[in-house]
Amino acid sequence: MASAALGCLFVLSCGAQKETGEKNQETNNTSANIEITPTPLPKKDNDVNADDNHSEEKSHKRVPIPSAEELAKLPPDGGPKYNRLVFEQSPYLLQHAGNPINWYPWGEEAFEKARKEDKPVFLSVGYTTCHWCHVMEHESFEDEEVAALMNKWFVCVKVDREERPDIDNVYMSVTQMMTGRGGWPMTVVMTPDKKPFFAGTYFPKQSRFGSTGMMELLPQLNDAWKNQRPKVGEVTTAIVAQLAEVSGVQPGETLDESAFRAAFAGFKRSYDSVNGGFGERPKFPTAHNLSFLLRHHARFDEESALAMVENTLTKIRLGGVYDHVGLGIHRYSTDERWFLPHFEKMLYDQALFVVANLECYQASDNERYADFAREVLTYVMRDMTDTEGGFYSAEDADSEGEEGKFYVWTKDEVSTILGKEKAERFMKVYNFTDEGTFIEEATGERTGTNVPFLQATLDVVARQLDIEETVLRKELASSRKALFEAREKRMHPQKDDKILTDWNGLMISAFAQAAQALDDKDYLAVARKAADYCLTTLKRKDGRLLKRARNGNAGLPAHLEDYAFMIHGLVDLYQASFETRYLKEALALADLTLKHFWDKEGAGFFLTANDGEKLLVRAMESYDGAIPSGNSIMALNLVRLARATGRTAYEEKAQALVQAFAGAIARSGQGHTQWLSALDFAMGPSLEIVIAGDLESKEAQAMLKTVRQRFLPNKVLLFREEGENPAIVELAPFLENQVAIDGKATAYVCREQVCENPVTTAKALAELLDKQNAKP
Structure with a gap:
């Protein structure tokens, strides 16, 4: 019989494979004694999916969710037709509410039951639009035989990774350590005290084509729990110890410009000059990588970096990964030509893709990229915006049981x-x-x-x-x-209509940046309405954030990304609107983030708050994957807020934060591009631009347009209203003496704490910016 580590090697790519980067580790051989029959890894990600039974998913029918009135009459366990997930708000958990499995949501009730009955916990993690989550549900979780074994031998717990990224982070790290890779659906089996001893991803009902099936796997896991308990203990002890080692900071030597050059060299090596993008299939848009390349172009006057971005954005827009009929970008391409997509649409992809196109438009002065951004924003306004202002999370790939049919x-x-x-x-x-x-x-x-x-x-x-x-x-x-x-x-794919604080922050940023770069007040109105919704519905009375809202119900503790991305969006919204209330909210949230998430014994932000649920480890995340990490966005936030307000304490925290992860950034610059963008801002040259006067005056608007049409990523832009003691001076006291001269709109430009003489025309400001934006 084989090791547990080898037994875990039937982790199978499920379409939504995690972009593992430096986290993709070798198999952990510390769990070498649990006797579970291994199944070899497939040669290619989609080899596992090549089976005739997959076509059965087309007939997939879910039990309708009861009305509020019907829900109120159900017993706590959901009754004979449902399980406990029927009382949840998550669309993903509700998808499984009619399974014959006795699913529990993550919570003490489930783990207390496991302790009392001496059963292991079967944890399944996924998300609403995950195609292979749907397949596993239909093949395994809807099957009565599979359900009978799971209900008999395990306490079964379902988690929506988008609601609980902290749980997902910890157990995805476990999955990667035990198997060398990871993806969704994620499957972890653990003790009642939450210590894992088995990990994998997708499992069909029956074994086939190198895929271990649930009917084979479940009896082996039950046998390991009942007959190999000491070895299970050895595995859990080793896994928890290794998890603690990889969950902290990764300091290194002070970073300099060589970090930018090393990351660019890596992108240059992997660049696909024919099709755009980087590496081979599958190809993800990962638009913050493109934003880094634009900054590299600006810093070093590297034309090839700009060319990479232009070609990649154009090829994505031409390809099938872009929805030519309804607009918007699909999750990723399964081929190298951006032709054949996985059809789900994620809000964060729309936001990051818009920003990359806006920045490319500013850097290249090519209207094509402005048009690309407008198209995606049209899709988001039409299909992904709640009437109250918040943005929905995603649209599924499947409809009528078939991926892409819509x-x-x-x-x-x-x-x-x-x-x-x-x-x-x-x-x-x-x-x-x-x-x-x-x-x-x-x-x-x-x-x-x-x-x-x-x-x-x-x-x-x-x-x-x-x-x-x-x-x-x-x-x-x-x-x-x-x-x-x-x-x-046609029958539409399911829309995941939960409103997530973090992804809304990204989308607010995109609309705010579009309002500036495209000089469009309609986009500003959308950003303002979304921000006001979030600051009303997703904020507690004590100022702290909540994680998500759906159907008028807001709840769950917010995580680092929620604070980081919302601050990011609010700063951009201030620079688009000059309403000081948004900058004030950003500062308040930054202080709360430092209070509740900062490692007071070292440096860096934890994923969870200091009063949050205690998991196996209190993890820190640095990797910029499909979405930038909360830590890298907070590094940028702190630098921007410090430069905007003169609060040097923020700058000191930003420096400590970057230093805490300098080792990881240096080793894998391509996996830490948002960090490099933050470092680019921090190292400078950066610009502090203040315009004073009447915001609605023709000359003030001309000055703002002069600033906003240029690609100036490392700038803070402030507006000082006329009159004594305007609100902005309270937040940024150094603006007290930066006033309009002779009643004319006046621009003050500083570069690296050295200020030029003020100017009173847009033409003079343009000349000053072009001089000041010279390469370092």
Whole structure:
């Protein structure tokens, strides 16, 4: 029989594989004695999915969730039709409320039951839009035979990773240590005191194609618990000890410009000059990497960095990973050409993609990227915005039990909707074929349906078709509109309508930055409404944040990312609106973050607050994965707030924070690009720009436009209103003497604590900025 570590090697990639970076460790051999039969790892991520049984997921039907009135009549365990998850707010947990498994939400009730009955805890972690979570649910969790074994031998707990990133972080680290990789659905089996002894991801009901099945796995886990308890104890002790070692800071020598150059060299080596992006398939947008490259271009005048970003953004926009009919970006591409996506749409991807396009527009002065940003913002306003102002979390990949069904087309469907002539042009431009371009991932077979994508920009396509570009654009816009209206009549993918504080912070930032770069007050209104919603609904009376809201119910303790991303969004919103209340809120939240999350015995921010639930470890996260880490965003927040207000204590904390993770940043710059962007700001040159006068005056607006049309990532922009003791002076006392001269709008520009003479025209300000923005 094999080791537990080897037994855990049937971790299988589930479509939503975590971008592990430096965390992708070798298998931990400390758990070498539990006798569980191993299953080899697949050669490729999607080899595991190639089975005929996957097609059964198409008939997947969930039990309808009861109304509020019906819910109030149910017993605490959910009754015969439901389990305890029926009382939860998370759309992901509610998806499993009708499973025959006796699921519990994470909480003391479940672990107390495990202790009393001397059973291990079967923990399953996922999220609403995870395709392979849906597959495992249908194949295993809806199956009566699997459920019978799970209910008999385990206490079963479900967690939404988006609501509880702290739990996800700890046990994903365990999964990576025990298996060398990780993904969702995540499966961990642990003792009643939450110590893990087994980890994996997706498991079908029956073993097949190198995939260990639940009907084989569950009896082995039960045997290990009942007959190998001392060895289970040895494994848990070793895992917890190793977890403590990897959960803290990773200090190193003081970072300098060599960190930027090393990260850029890594991107240059992995850059796909043909298709854009980096590395091979699958390809993720990971837009904060592109934002770093734009800063590298600005710092070193490195034209190839800008070219990488422009090509990558363009190829993403051309590819099937972009929704050409309904707008918005899908989660990632399964191929190197950005053609075949995993179809879920995540709010954070929209936000980060918008920001990268806005910054590329400023850096390149190419209107194409402004248009890309506008399109994604249109999608978010139309489909992802609650009437009260907050932003929803995601849209699923699946509808009617099939991944991508909502988004793909047959040629006959398009011809019926558009008519023969327009349909032929549309299908030629968007590369439709009779056999279909959409390939079913599970089988590798073409489906007869097509994912619209472009092989070139429309100016090139127009020349190829010998048609005026304006004529082609107008016709295609009309065709896309007709297809969109027809698509709206289809069954939509499920929308995860919970409003998460952290992702809303990112989206507020995107709309606020768009309001500035595109000079659009409508975007400012959207950002303001969302921020006001969050600061009202997702903030407690004591000023601390809550994690999520849904259906009028706000709750759960906020984590580091919630504070960090909301501060980030509020600072951007202040710079877009100059309403001091947003800067004041950002400062208050920064102080709360330092009070409740800062490591007072060292440095760095913990993922959870000092009065939060105690897990195996109080983790710190540094890796900038699909989303930047809370620590890296807080480093940037502290620098920006220090430069904006003159509060040097924030700058000192930022320096200690970067130093705490300097070793990790130096070893893996490509996995810490948001850190490098923060370091770029901190190292300078940075600009402090103050405009004083009447905000609505023509000259003040001209000055603001002069600042905002330039790519000046390392700036703080403040506005001092006319009159004595305006509100901004209370927050930034150094503005007391920076006033309008002779009643004219006046700009003050400082670079590295050295200030130029004030100027009173937009032209003079432009000249000053261009001089001050010279390379260091």
